[in-house]
Each structure stands twice: as structure tokens, then as C-alpha cells.
Amino acid sequence: MTTNLSRRAFLKGATALAAAQALPISLVELAFADESQNFTFAYISDSHIQHIRGAKFVRNWDRGLIRAVAETNLLHPKPDFIMFGGDLAQLGSKPELDHGAEMLSALSGKVHHVMGEHDYYLDLGEYWSQLFGPHYYSFDHKGVHFVVLNSILTFDDWTFNRWPTAEQRMAEMAGLDNPNGSPFMVGDKQREWLRQDLEKVDKNTPLVVFSHSPLQKIYKGWNFWTEDAEPVQELLKPFAKVNVLYGHVHQIQYNQIGNISFHSVMATAWPWPYPASYAQAEQYLPKLTVPMNRADPFFERDATGWQFINMANGNVDLRYTLYENRSREVAYNDKTKQPEDSAYQPDSARIPPQTHY
Amino acid sequence: MKALALLGLALLAGAVYAEPLGLPPVPIPADNPQSAEKIKLGDKLFHDKRFSSTGAVACSNCHDDAKAFTDSPRRVSEGVNKLTGTRNAPTVINAAYMKTQFWDGRSPSLEDQALYPFLNPVEMALPDHGPILKIVRNDPDYAAAFQSVFGKSGEAITMKEVTQAIASFERTVVAGNSPFDRWYYGHDERALTPAQVRGFQVFVGQGRCVSCHVIEQTQALFTDNRFHNIGVGITAVQADVPKLAGAFLEAKAKGVDVDVAVLTDKKTSELGRFAVTDQFDDLGGFKTPTLRNIALTAPYMHDGSLKTLKDVMTHYNNGGIAKAGDRVNDFLSGGIRPLNLTSQQMDDLVAFMQALTSPEFAQTAAKAK
Amino acid sequence: MRNRQVFSAAALLSLVLAVPAQADEFADTDLKRWEQEFQTAVKEGRRLWTSPELGSNGVVCAQCHPNAANTHPETYPKFQKQLGKVANLWEMVNWCIRNPVEGQPLTADDPRMTAILAYVAYERRGVKLEPGKH
Numbered sequence: 122m123t124t125n126l127s128r129r130a131f132l133k134g135a136t137a138l139a140a141a142q143a144l145p146i147s148l149v150e151l152a153f154a155d156e157s158q159n160f161t162f163a164y165i166s167d168s169h170i171q172h173i174r175g176a177k178f179v180r181n182w183d184r185g186l187i188r189a190v191a192e193t194n195l196l197h198p199k200p201d202f203i204m205f206g207g208d209l210a211q212l213g214s215k216p217e218l219d220h221g222a223e224m225l226s227a228l229s230g231k232v233h234h235v236m237g238e239h240d241y242y243l244d245l246g247e248y249w250s251q252l253f254g255p256h257y258y259s260f261d262h263k264g265v266h267f268v269v270l271n272s273i274l275t276f277d278d279w280t281f282n283r284w285p286t287a288e289q290r291m292a293e294m295a296g297l298d299n300p301n302g303s304p305f306m307v308g309d310k311q312r313e314w315l316r317q318d319l320e321k322v323d324k325n326t327p328l329v330v331f332s333h334s335p336l337q338k339i340y341k342g343w344n345f346w347t348e349d350a351e352p353v354q355e356l357l358k359p360f361a362k363v364n365v366l367y368g369h370v371h372q373i374q375y376n377q378i379g380n381i382s383f384h385s386v387m388a389t390a391w392p393w394p395y396p397a398s399y400a401q402a403e404q405y406l407p408k409l410t411v412p413m414n415r416a417d418p419f420f421e422r423d424a425t426g427w428q429f430i431n432m433a434n435g436n437v438d439l440r441y442t443l444y445e446n447r448s449r450e451v452a453y454n455d456k457t458k459q460p461e462d463s464a465y466q467p468d469s470a471r472i473p474p475q476t477h478y
Numbered sequence: 479m480k481a482l483a484l485l486g487l488a489l490l491a492g493a494v495y496a497e498p499l500g501l502p503p504v505p506i507p508a509d510n511p512q513s514a515e516k517i518k519l520g521d522k523l524f525h526d527k528r529f530s531s532t533g534a535v536a537c538s539n540c541h542d543d544a545k546a547f548t549d550s551p552r553r554v555s556e557g558v559n560k561l562t563g564t565r566n567a568p569t570v571i572n573a574a575y576m577k578t579q580f581w582d583g584r585s586p587s588l589e590d591q592a593l594y595p596f597l598n599p600v601e602m603a604l605p606d607h608g609p610i611l612k613i614v615r616n617d618p619d620y621a622a623a624f625q626s627v628f629g630k631s632g633e634a635i636t637m638k639e640v641t642q643a644i645a646s647f648e649r650t651v652v653a654g655n656s657p658f659d660r661w662y663y664g665h666d667e668r669a670l671t672p673a674q675v676r677g678f679q680v681f682v683g684q685g686r687c688v689s690c691h692v693i694e695q696t697q698a699l700f701t702d703n704r705f706h707n708i709g710v711g712i713t714a715v716q717a718d719v720p721k722l723a724g725a726f727l728e729a730k731a732k733g734v735d736v737d738v739a740v741l742t743d744k745k746t747s748e749l750g751r752f753a754v755t756d757q758f759d760d761l762g763g764f765k766t767p768t769l770r771n772i773a774l775t776a777p778y779m780h781d782g783s784l785k786t787l788k789d790v791m792t793h794y795n796n797g798g799i800a801k802a803g804d805r806v807n808d809f810l811s812g813g814i815r816p817l818n819l820t821s822q823q824m825d826d827l828v829a830f831m832q833a834l835t836s837p838e839f840a841q842t843a844a845k846a847k
Numbered sequence: 848m849r850n851r852q853v854f855s856a857a858a859l860l861s862l863v864l865a866v867p868a869q870a871d872e873f874a875d876t877d878l879k880r881w882e883q884e885f886q887t888a889v890k891e892g893r894r895l896w897t898s899p900e901l902g903s904n905g906v907v908c909a910q911c912h913p914n915a916a917n918t919h920p921e922t923y924p925k926f927q928k929q930l931g932k933v934a935n936l937w938e939m940v941n942w943c944i945r946n947p948v949e950g951q952p953l954t955a956d957d958p959r960m961t962a963i964l965a966y967v968a969y970e971r972r973g974v975k976l977e978p979g980k981h
Contacts, residue, residue, distance in 0.1 A: 171904075171905055171906065172905075173904050173905050179904050179905065179906055180797075180815060180816075180904075181812075181815070181906075181947065184806070184810065184812070187808055188808055188809060188810075190808075191808035191809060192758045192809070194720065195719070195720050195723060195758060197724060296897060296909060297909070297910075297913040298909060298913035298914045299897075342914070343913055343914075391910065391911050392911070393911070393913065394912070394913070394916040394917035396916075398916040398917050399913070399914045399916045399970070400970065400971050400972070400973060400974050401914070401970065401972075401973075402914075415917060418911075418929070418942075418943065418946070418947065419686070419689040419812075419813050419928075419929050419946075420811065420812045420813050421812030421813055421815070421947075422811070422812030423812060442758060442759070443759075444759050444811075444812065445759065445811075445812065446759075448757065448759075475981070477916070477917055478916075478917065478919045478922075478974070682930060682931050682932075683945070684945065686929070686946065688928075688929070688930070688931040689928065689929050692928065692931065693931035693932075694926070694928075694931060694932075695926060695932055695933055702928075
């Protein structure tokens with residue numbers, strides 16, 4: 122039976138029309154018998170607030186975050202909560218984290234944070250933690266179990282013994298293509314915590330896992346990668362509906378591995394080329410992913426954006442709000458059992474993507 | 479008007495006629511080919527004041543041939559009974575090249591665009607198109623012209639033929655061959671003053687004007703046909719945007735006329751392109767206008783809020799705000815940022831703007847004064 | 848005519864006599880040295896690519912272009928709408944220096960520009976030349 126309960130839910134209040142018009146989401150099948158369980162959340166990520174000196178910050182990145190916050194505040198009905206996907210700061214400094222937190226404070230609604238490597242490697246997440254809480258945690262909301270992982274840890278030797286100063290450690294990890302960097306990982310301790318956390322959860326409960334790095338292996342050279350992705354995926358296997366949402370890559374990616382749907386979210390700061398555009402390396406962009414177009418550097422917001430996420434069927438359906446570009450929706454297709462781009466997927470509707478090179 | 483009729487005739491020569499320097503061929507829709515008689519008919523319709531509720535307002539009231547097809551120096555246009563709208567009359571010159579019409583692009587073609595001002599309560603304010611059809615079907619001159627151009631008479635004449643004729647006329651209102659064109663495409667080194675040459679360098683360099691006001695290797699339309707929030711208008715209603723946007727979408731869902739809504743309510747007008755697309759990305763966005771003949775069409779911006787070209791340069795130089803320290807609009811388009819231009823560089827840019835006046839409009843404007 | 852013959856004869860004679868002096872005969876040591884010379888430019892280019900010194904706001908080229916990806920030097924010269932003309936890569940590099948990194952543009956033959964172009968081209972080695980492509 123084809124229903125459109127989610128859309129109907131939007132149409133309730135008068136102001137709800139704004140969302141109904143701006144966010145035309147229709148869903149085929151709803152897992153939740155109880156309509157009141159349908160909910161949405163917004164996802165903002167990778168703002169890379171960059172301190173210049175004194176009270177000066179890079180304007181371009183500031184504007185990206187300010188705009189995402191302002192647009193998120195326009196949503197009606199309000200999303201149940203807002204995720205921030207990590208890399209709030211560029212070099213993890215107090216002024217950057219404070220400035221970013223101040224801009225985020227304009228959001229109306231509860232914000233959950235994910236740790237990014239740019240937030241972490243200066244003081245190993247200490248100040249971030251004072252502002253935003255624990256590095257990894259879980260919570261339940263309307264029948265969905267949410268897990269937040271700190272996936273950007275690496276080998277202790279690299280973290281503790283390699284660099285003479287914290288600043289240098291931060292700078293080395295901040296360079297995406299820096300060969301002195303080190304692969305991201307969740308690590309034994311956190312995986313054990315995850316195992317215990319998931320033990321208590323019914324296997325039919327929809328699961329949403331937030332990480333900063335992809336919990337899958339795409340391209341190691343730019344750390345589009347998590348070294349212990351397979352053992353983490355193993356822990357998620359027993360669940361019926363699993364969604365992994367990650368930031369870090371500044372581009373649209375999606376994939377299906379077994380029972381796990383993977384989705385990336387956009388950056389508000391700047392877009393990244395797809396790894397295939399690096400002529401000298403092998404990479405594994407998931408075949409499902411229809412790449413975005415290349416950004417036009419004049420339009421500083423081009424190919425950046427934020428996401429509106431619908432949880433109505435226990436799978437995440439992402440609507441990417443892309444500046445200077447038409448919005449895109451990647452939703453779980455119950456027939457093919459994988460996420461698909463609703464506008465770009467059928468050949469007839471597909472905009473030929475530009476080559477990244 | 480005579481000069482333009484000549485221009486129109488020149489266009490009709492077809493094969494022997496070349497586009498003015500700096501312009502590509504005018505796109506002509508397949509279902510509305512140009513003809514001398516059709517253009518003449520359109521010209522007449524364009525200037526006919528009877529097509530308004532008071533009999534005092536023609537298209538040409540706000541798109542005056544003598545004022546580079548605007549109503550300069552009015553801030554916003556004045557329709558019947560001195561009623562004013564919310565927007566500054568955009569020029570008809572080179573509108574033929576635009577991919578959408580109106581400041582917010584709510585109309586896809588010149589033919590479609592011509593339907594709306596007749597009915598808008600603050601423009602020509604007719605209750606419907608009936609009075610126009612009555613005139614063109616019964617006025618002997620019009621009847622003869624429609625018969626000759628479209629082979630139609632009486633009830634067979636509809637707004638389709640009326641708007642096709644008007645659009646045909648508008649497609650002859652093109653202007654290139656400015657001092658800039660003679661300098662850049664004609665390689666006449668003396669066509670520009672040293673200040674104008676310096677202004678050009680700022681235009682394509684530090685001022686980054688060229689990214690939206692497009693110049694190409696062989697032609698220059700000075701528009702990207704896109705919509706941008708440059709911090710004009712929306713800044714004043716910033717705090718109201720959530721309420722305005724919601725209320726507007728609600729009204730639209732109930733069937734409110736967008737054309738009327740945006741021209742009769744100042745605050746709704748500032749939503750810009752959003753009113754057409756419902757997309758957050760288009761909040762406060764307006765179409766990039768051409769810059770050709772810009773020196774003749776003050777004041778500037780969709781709301782006519784900037785009096786002089788120097789004011790415009792200052793606005794851009796400040797990064798989309800009237801003065802340094804003002805709050806930047808949350809939805810400002812990327813690309814609008816402080817430019818660190820000196821006053822001299824801004825003066826040079828203004829000088830360059832003056833090099834974009836086409837000779838025929840410089841003459842008509844001079845005569846009108 | 849006669850002059851030329853005299854000249855050729857003299858050239859031939861010098862060829863026979865001076866064994867190692869052929870201008871186009873490169874030894875492996877030459878090739879290696881020149882490659883090293885080139886690599887110093889690449890290395891300097893990489894340093895500049897990841898250094899804030901070209902700009903004024905701390906932003907570096909590599910932030911948006913890791914490994915010089917999406918710079919596609921093999922497509923230049925080509926029409927760049929940011930410049931309003933068919934442009935060379937160095938002009939687009941200057942656009943980026945002026946805009947995202949808010950610095951002062953370099954002259955075409957500035958050694959720093961040469962180094963940047965060397966680095967960008969090196970990261971794209973082996974890619975087919977496609978001038979004008981978008």
C-alpha cells in the first residue's frame with residue numbers, strides 16, 4: 122500500500138506548509154505503526170571555523186555555518202534534534218571552538234556533537250568535551266537507538282610519541298593529503314564499549330550510528346577510511362536496520378554493505394573533489410554513489426550545505442540542501458534494499474555529472 | 479522611438495543584418511518568427527495607454543524608450559492612479575537574451591511576461607485581458623494589422639497573438655556596440671578613457687564583477703541569468719524571514735497570485751526568487767541584470783534603493799552591506815564578500831560602467847533632456 | 848651560397864674533431880640532474896601549496912585541492928568564466944590566490960608561480976592533454 126504519512130504529518134499546522142513545500146518527501150512504506158513516532162532531525166557538519174588572529178576568523182567558513190544554522194531554524198515542524206558531525210574547528214583551538222559554539226547556539230533545538238580530527242588533535246578533545254560532552258555515547262529517541270562514535274583516533278605511538286608539540290600534531294593531522302598523517306580508527310576500547318552498548322538493544326530496533334570518518338574504506342590517502350571498519354561493521358550486523366552517517370568527506374557518498382546503509386553529509390565550509398580525481402592513486406568510491414558536480418569556486422557556498430533527515434521508516438532518508446545547486450535526496454529503496462538518489466538515479470532524470478579531475 | 483523603428487527595420491534585413499558588436503544573435507522562438515509588420519504591431523501595442531484601467535498607462539510608461547526603456551529616476555514603478563509597486567523597472571534592452579523574465583524570473587519568456595502587468599493592481603490594473611482583446615478586435619488599425627500579421631480577426635485574436643507581437647518588438651530592443659565593445663571586440667584602443675580601462679581591469683580582477691556580469695571571448699551579455707542574494711532588500715526584513723517565508727508559502731498553497739503578492743507587499747517582495755521556487759537557497763535572490771546602458775538607468779538594484787553607481791560599488795565593496803559593521807544577511811550568496819577596493823578603483827569601475835552605453839540610447843537620452 | 852658551404856664544412860670538421868660535444872646528446876647523469884632540478888621546483892610548489900604564505904587569511908591551496916586534485920592543468924588554456932576569457936592556468940592560480948586565500952597575485956614568471964605549476968602538473972602526470980575541456 123502506498124501511503125504518504127510523512128508528508129501528511131508535515132501538512133498539519135499552518136506553518137507546516139513551509140516544510141511541506143520546501144521538503145517534498147514522500148515515502149512508500151512506513152515501519153512505525155504509530156505515526157507519532159515519525160520524526161526528523163537536521164545534520165550540519167564540517168564547518169572548519171578557522172582563526173586568523175585576534176577576533177578575526179576566515180569569513181568564508183563562518184558564512185557557511187551561519188547560513189546552515191539560519192536555514193535549519195526555518196524548518197517547520199522543527200526537527201527533533203540537530204546533529205553536528207564534527208570538525209567544528211580547523212585547528213582545534215579554544216577561539217575556534219568557542220566561536221563555532223557561539224554560532225551554533227543560534228540553533229533552536231538540542232544539538233548532539235560528533236568529534237572530528239580537527240577538533241581533537243590539539244588537546245585530545247579536552248576543551249571540546251568541556252563544551253559538548255563525552256567523546257562517544259548513545260541515546261534513544263522515539264524507538265531509534267543512536268550511537269555516536271569517536272572514529273578519528275589513531276595509533277598511540279603516532280598520537281603520543283611522534284610529535285614535539287601538540288600544535289604540530291594537530292597540523293599534521295589537519296592536512297588531508299599529508300603523508301605524515303595516520304589512519305583513523307575507533308579502537309579496541311571503544312569497540313568494546315559499543316559491543317556492550319548494543320547488547321542491551323533489541324535487534325529489530327532501527328540503529329543509527331554517527332561517526333566522523335566513514336566506517337567503510339574508500340581512500341586511505343585522504344583518510345576517507347577507518348582502519349577498523351570491518352570489526353565495527355561486524356558489531357552492527359545483527360541489527361535489522363542499520364544506518365551509518367559520517368562527515369569528513371565534504372561530498373555526497375552512499376553505499377550499502379550487507380544490512381548497513383552508509384551516507385555521508387555535506388560540509389558547510391568547502392567541498393572536496395572525489396578521490397578519483399587524484400590521478401596517482403587507487404580509490405574505492407562506492408558504485409552506488411552518483412557524484413556531485415564540481416564546485417564553482419566563485420560561488421563560495423557552491424557544493425556545500427546541510428541535511429534534513431527523515432526517520433519515518435527506520436532508515437535515514439537524506440535531503441541535501443545544496444547552495445547554488447538543486448537539492449538532492451538520497452532515500453532507502455525498500456525494493457532494491459539500498460539507498461538511492463531519488464532524482465539522479467533514473468537515467469531519464471539524471472543530470473550528467475561533471476568529471477572531477 | 480523613431481531610432482528604434484529604424485533599429486527594428488535594420489534587424490529585418492536578415493542576412494545582411496549583423497548583431498551589434500559584442501552581442502550574440504537574438505534568440506527567436508520557432509513559434510514566433512520575426513517580421514517587419516509584427517514588430518511594428520508590437521511597437522504600437524507596447525505604447526498603447528488604452529490597455530490600462532485608467533487609460534493612462536502603457537508598457538512604455540515604465541519602459542520608456544527615451545530612458546533606456548526604464549522609468550529612471552523613479553525608485554519603483556508607478557502604475558495606474560500613481561500606485562507604486564515594490565520593484566525598480568528593469569530595462570527591456572537585451573531582455574531578449576534573458577532566460578527568464580522579471581527580477582525573480584517568475585516568467586519563462588517575453589511572451590508570457592507580457593501577460594502580467596496588464597492585470598497587476600499596481601501596474602495597469604485591468605480586471606482581465608478582455609478590454610485589450612475588445613480594442614484589438616474592433617479598432618480598425620489593429621484589426622487590419624492582426625489580419626495581416628497573423629491572418630486572424632475577431633474572436634480568433636487572443637492574448638497569444640497580442641503577446642507574440644509585443645515580444646517580437648522587444649526582441650528588436652537590443653544594444654551593443656558601446657565604447658567597451660569597440661575597445662574589447664573591435665580593438666579600437668581609443669574607444670575607452672584610461673580610467674575606463676583601469677575600471678575594466680578591476681571589473682575582471684579584484685572586483686570580480688565578471689563572475690556574474692558575464693563577459694566572454696566574443697560577446698558580453700553582462701548577466702549570468704542566475705539569482706543571487708547580494709544583501710539588498712532582504713537585510714531590512716532579516717528577522718521576519720521565518721514568518722514571511724512560512725506565511726507566503728501558506729498563501730501560495732491557497733492559490734494567491736505570486737505576481738500580485740510580490741509587487742504589492744514590500745516585505746514579501748524581498749523574499750525574491752524564493753517566492754518562485756520555494757527553495758531556501760533562493761531567499762532574497764534576484765536576477766543578475768545586464769549592465770548595458772546602466773549609466774542611463776539610475777537608481778539601482780531590484781528595489782531601486784541605491785541612487786548612484788558609486789553607491790552600488792560601495793555596497794559590493796563592503797561585502798553586501800550598506801556600511802561596514804552592519805549585519806550581513808544570513809542567506810547572503812557566496813561570492814559576495816568585502817573587496818578591499820580603494821575609492822579610486824570604485825571611481826574607475828563607475829567610469830567603466832559609463833563605457834557600456836550604446837550610442838543610440840546615449841542619443842535618445844540626451845534628446846529627452 | 849658559398850658562405851654557407853664554407854660554414855657547413857667548418858661545422859662538419861668541428862663535429863669530427865670534438866667527440867663529446869653534440870648538443871643533443873644527453874648522458875644519464877644529465878637527465879638525472881635535470882629531473883632533480885625539476886623536483887626542487889615540485890617540492891617548493893608542494894610547500895607553497897600547503898603554506899599560508901601566499902595569502903592573508905591562513906587558508907591554503909591544499910584545503911580545497913588535496914594532492915592538487917580538481918586543478919586539471921591538462922585542460923588549460925580554457926575559457927574561465929571567473930576571468931571572462933580563455934585563460935592560462937597561472938591566471939586561475941592567481942584568481943585563487945586573490946580570492947579564497949586573499950593574497951596578492953604573482954607575476955607569470957615569479958619562481959613561486961613556476962613552482963606551483965610544477966607541483967600541480969606533477970600530481971597530474973600521465974593524464975591526457977585536453978585543452979579547453981570542462
